[in-house]
Amino acid sequence: MEKKPTEHFVRNLKLDTRLSGALFAVASIRDGGVSKNGKRYFSIRMGDKTGYRSGTIWLHEGSAQQEAAEVSKLELIKLGDVVRVRCLYEKFNNGWFKIDFAMGHQIDIVPAGGYDPADFLAVSPYDTKTQLKLLNDAIAKMQSEPLRTLCKSFLEDGKFIEQLAKAPGAQTQHHAYQGGLLDHILEVMQLCETCCTFHKDLDRDLLITGAFLHDIGKMRVYEYKESAIVIKDVDSLIGHLTLSHTMVGEKIRVLREKGVDFQEDLEMLLAHLILSHHGEEGGSAVRPKTPEAVALHHADNFDSQVAKEIGRMPDAGQ
Numbered sequence: 001m002e003k004k005p006t007e008h009f010v011r012n013l014k015l016d017t018r019l020s021g022a023l024f025a026v027a028s029i030r031d032g033g034v035s036k037n038g039k040r041y042f043s044i045r046m047g048d049k050t051g052y053r054s055g056t057i058w059l060h061e062g063s064a065q066q067e068a069a070e071v072s073k074l075e076l077i078k079l080g081d082v083v084r085v086r087c088l089y090e091k092f093n094n095g096w097f098k099i100d101f102a103m104g105h106q107i108d109i110v111p112a113g114g115y116d117p118a119d120f121l122a123v124s125p126y127d128t129k130t131q132l133k134l135l136n137d138a139i140a141k142m143q144s145e146p147l148r149t150l151c152k153s154f155l156e157d158g159k160f161i162e163q164l165a166k167a168p169g170a171q172t173q174h175h176a177y178q179g180g181l182l183d184h185i186l187e188v189m190q191l192c193e194t195c196c197t198f199h200k201d202l203d204r205d206l207l208i209t210g211a212f213l214h215d216i217g218k219m220r221v222y223e224y225k226e227s228a229i230v231i232k233d234v235d236s237l238i239g240h241l242t243l244s245h246t247m248v249g250e251k252i253r254v255l256r257e258k259g260v261d262f263q264e265d266l267e268m269l270l271a272h273l274i275l276s277h278h279g280e281e282g283g284s285a286v287r288p289k290t291p292e293a294v295a296l297h298h299a300d301n302f303d304s305q306v307a308k309e310i311g312r313m314p315d316a317g318q
Contacts, residue, residue: 002110004048004119011050016090023110025120025227026081027052027172029074040067042074044097045172046083049122052172055087055097057107070101080228082110082120112226120227124179128165131182138189139212144205146255146262147270151212153251160219167219171229174307181218184303185211191299199291206266207292210273214296217243241284245274 006012008022024046032041042057059070077083086106087099099105124131136155142148154160169175169184189211196204217240222229248270252262273293277300278284288294 001116002114003116009050009119010047010053013053013089013096015096017088018086019089020086021084022087023082023084023115023119024048026077026079026083027228028079029077031071031074032056040071043095044099045095046085046097048120049118049177052176053097054095055099056092056095058098058100058102060101074107077107077109080225080230082115082227084108084110115227117226121224121229122177124177124183126179126183128179128182131179131186132161132165134186135182135189135212138193138208142205142208146260146266147205147209149255149260150248150251150262151209153255154213154216163219164216168222168229169215169218169307170304171222171231174304176229178224181215184307185215187303187307188214188296188299191303192295195295195299199295201291202295203292206269206273207295209270210277210292210296211299213248213270214244214274214277214300215240216247217241217245220247239283241275241278245271248274 002023004023008019010024013019025048027045027047029042029044032043034040039061040059042059043054044057045052045054047053057074060066084107085097085099086104087097088103088105089096090098092098099107139148139151139155142151164182166178167181168177169180175181175184189208192207192211193204196202196207220243221232221240223232224230249267252267255262269290269292272286272288272290273296276284276286276288276293277297279297279301280287282301288297
């Protein structure tokens with residue numbers, strides 16, 4: 001099993017350097033077709049637990065047989081594969097990694113067992129127990145009995161908490177690491193708490209409940225494949241907003257069967273927060289139409305977009 005040397009982690013890469021034998025996990029790869037200059041290329045995004053970068057793979061020109069062989073080789077590379085590359089690391093229009101077969105560059109799949117998965121799956125920088133305590137403390141402050149009971153029913157579900165502690169917040173864009181979903185939830189909750197200090201007419205309990213539960217469907221969307229976070233078919237067929245709404249609805253039904261008075265109007269308001277939190281431009285079926293839904297939408301978007309941009313930033317000096 002090969003460990004990545006420190007200098008080969010994305011966070012430590014220096015611009016305008018030649019990489020030889022560096023290992024990276026593939027987040028995406030696709031046939032880009034033919035460039036304006038008539039050269040065939042593939043787009044790739046790859047990285048490790050410290051970050052991901054985009055790049056371009058340029059094929060040989062002039063030989064149809066050689067090009068076909070290179071295309072066949074690249075089409076074998078799948079999301080989650082670890083590859084060994086010889087390439088240039090430099091900033092250009094389409095990313096950072098430049099793999100040009102005409103320059104003797106290479107990209108090859110590394111078989112399972114030939115690398116350490118821990119080099120590629122990032123983990124939350126925060127202590128899980130501390131994060132869960134913060135979540136429990138926020139729920140304990142709720143005055144609304146039905147909302148507090150609903151949230152506690154999730155917190156007291158051992159399987160749910162075990163999955164939440166490990167779930168990523170996304171595949172590559174933001175909070176894309178083990179425990180990322182929990183971190184994102186807490187950050188959105190804190191933003192919503194701050195919003196309530198300025199806008200005291202907001203229903204704090206409803207908003208915090210929405211912040212807690214808005215993305216829990218992601219626990220059913222993502223799974224880990226050795227070196228990468230992969231998306232299950234259920235996301236492309238249903239989506240995590242609908243899954244989150246479904247999971248909450250299932251809990252409310254069980255609570256009602258146990259005698260909890262959870263009003264339908266309250267369930268509808270909570271459902272609206274969950275289903276609208278991406279906004280129409282982000283793919284929600286309905287735009288946020290209540291003050292709490294607007295607040296949640298902007299808190300979620302703020303946290304995810306800032307986290308995404310931080311993840312894209314090269315280190316100082318690159």
